[in-house]
Amino acid sequence: MGELELLSHHCQHLRLTRIAQRLPTLLEQAAQQELSYSAFLHTLLAEEVASRQEKHQALRVQMARFPFHKTLDAFDWKAQPSIDPKVIKELATMRFVANGANALLLGPPGVGKTHLSVALGLEACRLGLRVMFTTAAALITTLGKALYENRLEERLKLLTQPKLLIIDEIGYIPIDRQGANLFFQLVSRRYERGAILLTSNQSLGAWGDVFGDAVIASAILDRLLHHATTINIKGDSYRLREKRKAGLVRSSVTAHPEL
Structure with a gap:
């Protein structure tokens, strides 16, 4: 199992679905922008937080x-x-x-x-x-x-x-x-x-x-x-x-x- 595939597997296991979907793109952007480890981690977590907020909001709207x-x-x-x-x-x-x-x-x-x-x-x-x-x-x-x-x-x-x-x-x-x-x-x-x-x-x-x-x-x-x-x-x-x-x-x- 390749490194990218293994990372994706870990994300799926941890239910980090947005990160799993966006990981190849985010890795490419990080390389191009020469992001620090902390900046890249922030980008990853911000993507996941935004995704979960969107899902929770959609659920609240549906329940209303x-x-x-x-x-x-x-x-x-x-x-x-x-x-x-x-x-x-x-x-x-x-x-x-x-x-x-x-x-x-x-x-x-x-x-x-x-x-x-x-x-x-x-x-x-x-x-x-x-x-x-x-x-x-x-x-x-x-x-x-x-x-x-x-x-x-x-x-x-x-x-x-x-x-x-x-x-x-x-x-x-x-x-x-x-x-x-x-x-x-x-x-x-x-x-x-x-x-x-x-x-x-x-x-x-x-x-x-x-x-x-x-x-x-x-x-x-x-x-x-x-x-x-x-x-x-x-x-x-x-x-x-x-x-x-x-x-x-x-x-x-x-x-x-x-x-």
């Missing part, structure tokens, strides 16, 4: 179950002048997650709330944080099923594990009293311990109708808003704007009432 992948760089800031990019970029530092705080993105459908929530979730994954993405409807269904199967405590523990829980589309579908109580239990479990980022098409004043109970809605908001950044987004839907450009709807049509 985002509906799509869109970044902050892909967001059309000019189309939504009501949003202050500095506030979003501050959220992207994930300091609010470290502090167990929350973020609320409010606005009519189609103004980019889900895009921003996914982009922030992807940034959290990049920074090494565990993230879970769910819609409000799916979350309530999951909690209701767990209650029926006498596994609510188990499910609540699972939902408190991610550093960032993203709940999308609160207000699109009415929540009954049982669902409201289950949602309150989840928010209480994560209060000051795990960050929540949520989006809603309803103003906070309308959450009593969303949850079917003003008292429960008030208790939920009391915990969510204690440490929170609230962003109100105004404007037309991206989809409606594109239809207007295509002449499919008249400009005088109002998509959604303002908050």
